[in-house]
Amino acid sequence: MNIRNAEAADLPAIETIFSEIHTAEENGLVTIGWKRGVYPTAVTAEMALKRGDLFVQEDDGKIVGTGIINQQQVDVYNGANWRYAAADENVMVLHTLVISPTAARKGYGQRFVSFYEDYARVHGCKNLRMDTNEKNANARALYKKLGYIEAGVVPCVFNGLEGVHLVLLEKQLS
Numbered sequence: 001m002n003i004r005n006a007e008a009a010d011l012p013a014i015e016t017i018f019s020e021i022h023t024a025e026e027n028g029l030v031t032i033g034w035k036r037g038v039y040p041t042a043v044t045a046e047m048a049l050k051r052g053d054l055f056v057q058e059d060d061g062k063i064v065g066t067g068i069i070n071q072q073q074v075d076v077y078n079g080a081n082w083r084y085a086a087a088d089e090n091v092m093v094l095h096t097l098v099i100s101p102t103a104a105r106k107g108y109g110q111r112f113v114s115f116y117e118d119y120a121r122v123h124g125c126k127n128l129r130m131d132t133n134e135k136n137a138n139a140r141a142l143y144k145k146l147g148y149i150e151a152g153v154v155p156c157v158f159n160g161l162e163g164v165h166l167v168l169l170e171k172q173l174s
Helices: 008-026 040-052 108-122 136-144
Strands: 002-005 055-061 062-070 091-099 125-132 149-158 162-170
Touching: 002 108, 008 055, 008 062, 008 091, 040 055, 040 062, 040 091, 055 108, 062 108, 091 108, 108 125, 108 136, 125 136
Parallel strands: 091 125
Antiparallel strands: 002 055, 055 062, 062 091, 125 162, 149 162
16 A cells, blocks of 8 residues: 555546545445535646645555645634644645545545645644535544544535535644
């Protein structure tokens, strides 16, 4: 298992994972709160690739997951009731973590979050933040198990998705 910066050649595999997760949600197999054609899309991956903050997770040469890691806090993070106050330069954020449904329940999500935490340490950030849709029970359970605290729920329009209740999560590294 390897996690690395994505390359342009990885975009088709990333788009396939996005499509797989949208199909799983449309078929009622998962509840994430994303919508095909709205978020995430090929443009989501392409923009992250251009910024250099798109990562892929491989197992036996096959891309099984992807996520975006950077210091860009979503606008609704402003004014949140964060337990750990931090200057922006001390915060690392995980966005759009998605594991292929064909690779679910194998620990890939947990390993990606561990990579994110190590990445934050290497970059001098001890405050971790992320968010998920309130209805994404699987992600919320995973993050809780990994020591993340829910800092609040904010109603918003998120990446073009109307009526989202965004759960803000945080963790402070020692």
